[in-house]
Amino acid sequence: MTTLEDLVNPGIRSLTPYEPGKPIEELAREQGLAPEEICKLASNENPLGPSxxxxxxxxxxxxxxxxxxxxxxxxxxxxxxxxxxxxxxxxxxxxxxxxxxxxxxxxxxxxxxxxxxxxxxxxxxxxxxxxxxxxxxxxxxxxxxxxxxxxxxxxxxxxxxxxxxxxxxxxxxxxxxxxxxxxxxxxxxxxxxxxxxxxxxxxxxxxxxxxxxxxxxxxxxxxxxxxxxxxxxxxxxxxxxxxxxxxxxxxxxxxxxxxxxxxxxxxxxxxxxRDHTEKTRRIVGAGRARLEESFGQQGLEFVPSSGNFVMVRVGDGDALFHCLLRRGWIVRPLRSYGLAEWVRVSVGTPEEVTEFLEIFPAALSETRRALAPSEA
Ligand SMILES: Cc1ncc(COP(=O)(O)O)c(C=O)c1O
Incomplete structure (x- = not known):
C-alpha cells in the first residue's frame, strides 16, 4: 500500500532540518525565567539592536x-x-x-x-x-x-x-x-x-x-x-x-x-x-577580542574570528550548552556541524560579554565535573 511517506519527494524525506539558535521565549518557558533574565549569544545578531x-x-x-x-x-x-x-x-x-x-x-x-x-x-x-x-x-x-x-x-x-x-x-x-x-x-x-x-x-x-x-x-x-x-x-x-x-x-x-x-x-x-555601523564594528571588535583573550587565558583552543562570534573548544559542547541554558545564557552547540566539542558564542554588548566571562568558567568546570565524576 502506498504510504504518505512514499508521496514525499526524496529530498524532503532525507532532510535534516536546520537547527536555529534557541529562541529566548522558549527558554524562558522551559526554565521558568523571565525573558529579561535571558541572554542570547547564539545567532550572531547585532548586540546593539536595529539601526x-x-x-x-x-x-x-x-x-x-x-x-x-x-x-x-x-x-x-x-x-x-x-x-x-x-x-x-x-x-x-x-x-x-x-x-x-x-x-x-x-x-x-x-x-x-x-x-x-x-x-x-x-x-x-x-x-x-x-x-x-x-x-x-x-x-x-x-x-x-x-x-x-x-x-x-x-x-x-x-x-x-x-x-x-x-x-x-x-x-x-x-x-x-x-x-x-x-x-x-x-x-x-x-x-x-x-x-x-x-x-x-x-x-x-x-x-x-x-x-x-x-x-x-x-x-x-x-x-x-x-x-x-x-x-x-x-x-x-x-x-x-x-x-x-x-x-x-x-x-x-x-x-x-x-x-x-x-x-x-x-x-x-x-x-x-553610518553611526550605527561604526558603533557596531567597534563594539564587536572589542567584545570579540575580550572573548578570545579570555578563552586563551583559560587554556582553551579557539579559532581567531573575523566575524561577530567566536568558536571555542570546550570538551562537550552539548553539556556546556545545557549548563549555560540553566543559567539563562543561550550559545550555539555545534554537534550538527560535526564539532561536538565546540560551541559558538556571538559577541554581545560590553556588559553581556563581561557577565558571560564571569559565569563561563564556573559553567565549564561544572560540565567537566559531570563528565568525570570520579575525579570530582
Ligand atoms: C554565512 C551565512 N550566510 C547566510 C546567512 C543567512 O542570513 P540571512 O538569511 O539572515 O540573511 C547566515 C546567517 O547566519 C550566515 O551565517
Missing amino acids: PLALRAIREALPQVHLYPDGAGRLLREAIARHHDLSVENVVLGNGSNEIIELLFHVFVLPRSHEILCSRHAFAVYRLMAQLFDTPCRETPDPEFRHDLVAMRKAIGPNTRLIFVTSPNNPTGTRIPNHELKAFIEAVPRHAVVALDEAYVDFLDDPPPSLSWVREGRNVVLLRTFSKMQGLAGLRIGYGLAPAPIASWLQRARQPFNTNLLAQAAAIAALED
Whole structure:
C-alpha cells in the first residue's frame, strides 16, 4: 500500500532540518525565567539592536501595511546599487540572504544531475538546500578550519554548478586572504557559478574587491544580508549582487512579493546609518577580542574570528550548552556541524560579554565535573 511517506519527494524525506539558535521565549518557558533574565549569544545578531534610522522608517511605513510591497523592490535595489556603485540590474532581493541561496538552486541546479561544492565546516544551509534539491554536495577539507581553495579548484567537476565560498565563514569565523580569493575566482571554469557568501564582510577591515568581480561579469553572486551589521535579522532581508544576466535569472525565480514592505523601508534607511555601523564594528571588535583573550587565558583552543562570534573548544559542547541554558545564557552547540566539542558564542554588548566571562568558567568546570565524576 502506498504510504504518505512514499508521496514525499526524496529530498524532503532525507532532510535534516536546520537547527536555529534557541529562541529566548522558549527558554524562558522551559526554565521558568523571565525573558529579561535571558541572554542570547547564539545567532550572531547585532548586540546593539536595529539601526535607529531603520526603526524610524518602519514606524513611518506602518500605516501602509495593508498594501502589497513593491514587488520589484525598486527603491531598495536602487539604494543598494548606489551604495555599492553598481547598477540596479545587478541587485536581487531575498527574504534573508538564505532565499538567494535557494534561488541559486532553482536557477542553476538540476536535481540528481548536478552537484554543488562547499568547504567542510561551511554554513549549513548550502548542504541543507542541496538535500532539499536531491543534489550531491561535495565538501573539501578545511585544514585549521580554513577554506582550501586549491582543493576546491581541483574538486570542480563537469557537473559542478554551484560553488559556495564563505568568507568570513560561519561557524568557524575564518576568512580567506584576498589574494587567494581573487586567484580562485579568476580560475573557476565558466560552467560553474561561485556564490561568495559575504554575510559578515562588513566586519572585515580589508574586504576583498568582490564588487569588481561583479562589474567584470564573472560567474559570481555575492550574498549579502541586513541581518548582521544592520541588525534587521527579524525582518528577513538580504540580497545578491551579480552581473546583470545572472541577476535577471535569479529575479525570474523569486516569488512576486518575496520581501515585505517594512523590511524594504528599514533596509533603505539602515544602509545609510553610518553611526550605527561604526558603533557596531567597534563594539564587536572589542567584545570579540575580550572573548578570545579570555578563552586563551583559560587554556582553551579557539579559532581567531573575523566575524561577530567566536568558536571555542570546550570538551562537550552539548553539556556546556545545557549548563549555560540553566543559567539563562543561550550559545550555539555545534554537534550538527560535526564539532561536538565546540560551541559558538556571538559577541554581545560590553556588559553581556563581561557577565558571560564571569559565569563561563564556573559553567565549564561544572560540565567537566559531570563528565568525570570520579575525579570530582
Ligand atoms: C554565512 C551565512 N550566510 C547566510 C546567512 C543567512 O542570513 P540571512 O538569511 O539572515 O540573511 C547566515 C546567517 O547566519 C550566515 O551565517
